[in-house]
Amino acid sequence: MRILHVLSQTELTGSEVYAAALGAEQVAAGHAVAYVSDKLHVPVPGELHAQPISRRRWPQRIKNIIYLRRLIAAEKIDLVHAHSRAASWICFWATRRIFGRSPNAAAYVSTVHGRQHLHRSTKAYCVYGQRMIAVCENVRRHLEQEAGFTKERLSVIPNGLSFNEWPVRSAMPAGLTISLLGRSSGPKGVRAAAVINEMLPGLLEKYPGLRFNLAGGPLKNYEDSTRANLSMLAEKYPGRLNICEYVPEKELSRLVFESSLVIASGRIAIHALGRGVPVLALGESACHGIVGEANLEEAMASNFGDILADTEARIDIAAVAAALVGFCAKPSEVAASVAMRVREEYQLKEVAAAVESIYFQALLEKRLPERLPILMYHKVVEPEYSSPHKTYITEANFAKHLGVLDRLGFSSVTFADLEAAALGTRALPRKPVMLTFDDGYRGTHRRALPLLKRHGHRAVFYLLGDRARAANDWDNHDAESALISDAEVRELSAAGMEIGAHSMSHRHMDRLSLADSLQEAVDAKAKLEALSGQRMISYAYPYGSLSADAKRAVRTAGYPFGVATDSGGLSVAEDPYHVFRVNMFPHDGALQVFKKTLGSYRGYYRRKRGK
Structure with missing residues (x-):
């Protein structure tokens, strides 16, 4: 890209x-x-x-x-x-x-x-x-x-930092050092000037061992009275004020690490907390005081004082002064849970991955058709087969479906094609359609693959990562429950079919923890990639059951797409991790194929079913 x-x-x-x-x-x-x-x-x-x-x-x-x-x-x-x-x-x-x-x-x-x-x-x-x-x-x-x-x-998606080279500080430094770090212009400069003019003189007098760092912007941005006050304090308390303007990242990192307390907002506050350095969150719009477990969520919501949900700035200078005096009287470390939470939420690698998923979503919207029919099949069976689940179609009827698609001018695509089109490396056909098969039944392989080859179509087959599982044991067991073998998976791949993941164990992912969902997605990806020789591009949620944690797990595991059953966005781009598919039923004929491949069908279905 x-x-x-x-x-x-x-x-x-x-x-x-x-x-x-x-x-x-x-x-x-x-x-x-x-x-x-x-x-x-x-x-x-x-x-x-x-x-x-x-x-x-x-x-x-x-x-x-x-x-x-x-x-x-x-x-x-x-x-x-x-x-x-x-x-x-x-x-x-x-x-x-x-x-x-x-x-x-x-x-x-x-x-x-x-x-x-x-x-x-x-x-x-x-x-x-x-x-x-x-x-x-x-x-x-x-x-x-x-x-x-x-x-x-x-x-x-917050502005991220790479904490890899910055371990959490193990202990408070000797002495007492307060660092006021941030821009000297705009509202931040006004807040900094208030600290310098109204609080710093009293703190330097009351705490003889206190050292004070001021860094982040040119002094010319302050009013004459503030600059004069700094000069007077530097002369009165020699060696206790360290005044910088712009500092490189490494120098800023050193100042943070050597501080007993950092007064900052935004990125610098995040940097300090992630290293276990106490922070007084003072920004353009709010002061949250010393950040701890009790006010961390509130501080994160405002980017540590920079942005309130409304326009009214709420900064009580007296409260800021009280927080400073209280800390100087009794310095305290950052709770380990706070430092770890900040490192998790703002880790640059995770942030970059989340941003890339937004990029991909925007590219899908820009370069893909607004409506792309994705049809969902399960079992392709003999005429005499019947099941209460209605997730099957006869071999003869499936052949009719392919014939209708041919007459309507559709060309089949896979998720690899969608990804390539979004990235600009491959154009989609004029009328794309996608065929998907869930669970990976042996009968489907035996009956559908020859028909797909005959009509020149490709499809996406969603398989379990647990290759020891020989049959569908989550529904009523019957003669069509057998799952395809490893050799048959390789045959599908060699025939140009796309392999997708369908979890390891076919559990409802909306009932799993984030850790368990991630394990399902990661393990299935590793198993199926090794078996098929293909990169896993999409993940089908078992039963179509998903949650915010399930989607996060699929994205974190490295899948560009996650597909549901009969719920999802109006388009693939609306939510690539909640892609809608059209259920194809046993008695769907030519008219239903025509109807379900219309560009207006997804909107009609949402209006009718509310999902």
Whole structure:
């Protein structure tokens, strides 16, 4: 995938550091990455195209749009990722079809780092792309409830950090060191100035051993009175104030590690907590006090003080002062559970995987047909067979289904084809249809495979990873319950059929823990890939039973798709881990095949059945 990150940086911010770190993970995963921004202050793993994205005068905006459209076309960009309000506006028009022309089929997503300015055009058209990534729950709530964006387009994925080189601190450092870290501009600069002017003099006087670090932005952003106060304190308490402006990542890491307490929000607060360093979460909009088990969820929801769900900033300076005095009087370590939770929630590798799934979803929406019929079969049987489950079709009737599909002009595709189409490496046929078979019955292999070959169709066969299981023992056992052998699996693969996973044990995944669901998905993937020689691209939830944990497990295990039975999105792109399939029943004839392959059928089914 060729990814273009677009920013509007004029000073160092957490969004820039995150975009650089995310790009490094993407390069490590085999993607090509480039950046467009006014300038960048940290090294990035791809080429930087300098462009004044932050300038909002109309002539420059138009120049930026033209520049970006040409760059997208020239570099064959697959995915554009905007990281700021100014960048989002430019990216919207740069990826949009204008006067019948489009730079290419590049998908577009935005990461939204804070509250957005709301005006008429916000609801008239959404400039944030096909999918919006909110960095915390409060941003998501703001975008849904105030901006009016649909929840289906929104995901919460925090700005991640790589904690691999930063172990959790085992003990508090000797002495007492407080570090105030963050930008010196905007609302954060105002909060920092309040600490410097109203709290720092008293703390330095009351605690003779206290050392104070100030870092993150140029002093020129502070008012003259604040700069004068810092000079006076440095002279009065020599050697106890360490004042930096911009500091490289390694130096910032050292300051955090050597601190007794870090006053910060956003990325720096996450960094500190993940290393076991106490944090007073003070941001643009709120102060949560010293972060612990009791207020961690609330702090995470606001990105540690930067974003509230409403517009009213709630910062009680007296409460901030009280929290500082209380900590200095009795320093305390971060609870191990807090440090571990932060490391789990913000681990960059997991964040990058979640972002990539959003990219893939946007590409599916951009490059796949809006409606693609996916038909679901189980057993293909002899005419005399009968079962109360109605999950079978006779060999003769299945042959009729294939004939109808041929006459309607359909060409069969697999999930590998959908993935390739989304990534731009393979085009789909004019009228695609997908045929799927669950459970992997021996009779289905014997009867369906010759018919599929005769009609030139391919299908996806969902099999259990537990290869010792010889028959369906979860339904009523009958003569058609035998499951295919390993040799027959290899025969399917050699015939061009796609193999998908159907769990290890055919249990209801909505009843399993996340750990158990993940084990089912991971083990089935390993077994079936080794057996078939194919990469597992899709996972069929047994019984169509799924939950948020089940979907997360399938994504974490490395499947691009998860398929249900008779529930899911209106399109594959709406939720690639909850793909709707059409049940095909024993007595479905030509008319039912025609009806169930119509583009309007999925919407009709939802209106009729409510799912």
